[in-house]
Amino acid sequence: MKIDDSLTPARLLPAIERMWALSAHKISALDASFDRARGAPVHTVAGRYQPKGWTDWTQGFEYGSALLQFDATGERHFLDTALTLIRDDMPQHITHFGVHDHGFNQVSTYGNLLRLVAEGKLPAEPGCLDYYRLAIRCSGAVQAYRWTALGAGEGFIHSFNGAHSLFIDTLRTLRVLLLGTTWDKS
Incomplete structure (x- = not known):
């Protein structure tokens, strides 16, 4: 490795600005072209996302990518899109x-919604805060x-596969266990 x-x-x-511009384009293109009635975009075939x-x-x-895009750029339509999709698809x-x-x-x-509220980037609406916290606690x-x-x-x-199964995705997702027990209640 060469240190510069x-x-x-x-x-x-x-x-970094170019990365956020490319990100905005990719998020918008996926939102405009993907048929969510077929499922979630899981993998690509010939450069196009497909459900599994x-x-x-x-x-x-x-x-979450749309939320991060809003956070980085302040472009409100990414927040609005994320809020709608989260409300419609994430409760399950x-x-x-x-x-x-x-x-x-x-x-x-x-x-991310809780973090944006904590940072003052979203309003601290009590009903929303309670719901976001409940989602994290349930997870x-x-x-x-x-x-x-x-x-x-x-x-x-163990992983979702059962008690016989342990793999890295389970280890990486454990932070929700900590968040679910410690998220600021104020």
Whole structure:
């Protein structure tokens, strides 16, 4: 690896701005062209997103990307799109035991909404706050439910596949368990 000490945040800004411009285009293109009635965009075929009938785990990433786009650029239509899609599609995920990226879905959507409220970028509407917190707590409960005891206080949180299964996606999604038990209640 070659370290370039001449790089500064200011020099990186054009690349970062280009990245957000490309992101905006990709998010908008997917929103305009994808038929959600067929499922969630899971993989690409010939450069076009396709659903995979048995899974819809990517919706949290998709809608969370629109929230991050709003956060970075202030473009309100990304927030409006995300809020609509989260309201319409994410409730079914909140207590869904059969998906491996459960925590990612919730943290990318409801977690980002809570963070935006905490940062003063969204209004702190009591009903919305309560709902976002409940979503995170329920997701944390899904992770806790997956505890597999090995005895003597030891164990692990298994994947959605069952107690025989442990893989990295489960480990990466555990942050929702912590958020579900500690999110600021003020």
